[in-house]
Amino acid sequence: MNFDQARFFMVEQQIRPWDVLDQKVLDPFLNIPRHQFVEESKQSLAYSDVELPIGHDEFMMAPKIEARLLQALDIDETDTVLEIGTGSGFLTAVMATLGKSITTVEIHADLQEVAKKRLASYNNIEFKLGDASHGWEDGKQYDVIILTGSVPEIPQAYKExxxxGGRLAVIAGQSPAxxxxxxxxxxxxxxxxxxxxETDLKPLMNAQSSEPFSL
Incomplete structure (x- = not known):
């Protein structure tokens, strides 16, 4: 399979038609090898318009969803970013090329370890392990926060x-709306x-409960 060609078609046939035209956002999708962020058996699907399973019943968002959210967030090179749900690490990599620093939180230790290896070449990413479905109390403020799973209601903690001038990207509501x-x-x-x-995205783990799960 020609991954370079697949990456080009992903941008031209999926992402651009979704009104993602900011070259600053398109460039990382063109340059970062998305197939290296999935299991070898799924690499042929890495550039498809699908949500790919990554383990623990978790999924990568479709490329056009990721790109549309990033365009709206307008991450600047001076921005500090908080990502809730590291997952495969692909979105983390894209944001690391756009922003000053990324703090990324993952609830599954094994997913985090795999993502760390994939992101070893980046020096502006800080990895945290824990449940951030209702908030992440690290005493810091951020310019950009993104939740990579849906929530029934937007947590006030992240707004605060x-x-x-900071921006929060979130997919909120109940399936399928x-x-x-x-x-x-x-x-x-x-x-x-x-x-x-409008979309339908798997919830963050424990986001449906009224109290956060304690590790």
Missing amino acids: QLNL MTAQILTRISEAEWETETLF
Whole structure:
């Protein structure tokens, strides 16, 4: 299989038609070998318009979903990013090329270990292990926060963890009707909401429960 050609077709036939036209976002999708972030047996599907299983009943988001969220987040080279759900590590890699630093949280230790190996060449990624389905209390504020699984309601903790002008990407609601949104903090107590598209995404582990699971 010609992975370079598959990557080009992914961008031209899936991502661009979804109104993702920002070259800053398109370049990492063209340059980062997505097939290296999945099991060898699934590499032929790495550039397809599907959610790929990665273990623990978890999935990679479809490329066009990832790209659309990233375009709306408009990550800058000075931005600090918090990613909830490292998963395969592919989205982490893309954001590491866009932002200043990435803190990425994963609940499954084995998925994190695999992602660490795939991301070994990046020096601006900090890995954390734990349940961040309801919040991640690390005492830090971030310019960008992204939740890679859906939540029934947007956790207030993440809204509060944004710097002024910071953006939160989240897919919220109940299956099959969920909404991808970008929340921008415009004051200490105000957030502006932009609705991007309707979709259906597997929830973050433990996001459906009222209390976070304790490791």
